[in-house]
Amino acid sequence: MKNHIKKFASIAMLCAGMLATVAASADTLGDITARKKVVVGIDLGIAPFGMTDEKMQAQGADVDVARQFAKDMGVALEIVPLTGPNRVPYLMTRKVDMVISVFSVTPERAKVVAFSDPYGINQLVLGAPKSAAVARLEDLAGKRVGVVRGNLQDTVLTAVAPKDTRIVRFDDDATVATALISGQIDAIVTPRTTLATIAKLAPAKEIAVRQVMKAQPYAMGLRKEDTALRDVVNKWIAANMKNGHLGEIYEKWLGVSLESAMDSWHKQQ
Known part of the structure; x- marks a missing residue:
């Protein structure tokens, strides 16, 4: 009986210590x-x-x-x-x-x-320059589309893109923007505000919203x-x-x- 009591006391002390640690870290x-x-x-x-x-x-x-x-x-x-x-x-x-x-x-x-x-x-949008001939999601078949790896645009595009879409994943928005402007990719899924900034950097390419993909809080x-x-x-x-x-x-x-x-x-x- 004493052994059971000691064991219970030890477990209680351990749990108390764990709770104290959680409380401190929280x-x-x-x-x-x-x-x-x-x-x-x-x-x-x-x-x-x-x-x-x-x-x-x-x-x-x-x-x-x-x-x-x-x-x-x-x-x-x-x-x-x-x-x-x-x-x-x-x-x-x-x-x-x-x-x-x-x-x-x-x-x-x-x-x-x-x-x-x-x-x-x-608001996430599909954007592309005029030369890419992308007007909607279905036009991405065979196209190279840039997203930020693991971000919402990656998740959204992966779920709905045509099977032969070539999704190119980058580490950040700045790299995706550079890739679009330089022609390394044909289109991009990105926030509307980000696309507007990219469009201003390369006005001759006539980069514009082709389709709204998702509105997200x-x-x-x-x-x-x-x-x-x-x-x-x-x-x-x-x-x-x-x-x-x-x-x-x-x-x-x-x-x-x-x-x-x-x-x-x-x-x-």
């Missing part, structure tokens, strides 16, 4: 408050959400959102540059407290990370155990939706109304 909000700084992962190679100016200073829609969040939290902001494929690894290995980087909400990602409430809408990415931080973030998003700050940032960088974008997404549901 207190990212406490860490932010203690260090008076929030560390945010942002892709600075995906205009107009994240980029750098001529002085190599971060700017863009997601940068402004992160700055507003840090300001309202009363803490400093540290931006950690990342890319689409390493948003989840950076979050899970605690290199960042959170990800604010046009992070589309998908069921696959939701199995690994926690998402805040949406704070914007991202994006949100802030957090670790699943960080429930306290998620609550704070969601309250902040609700408040800044109401006071218009998020709408101002969205319209400033994307050129369209956040309210109308949200309405159009809800109508598709």
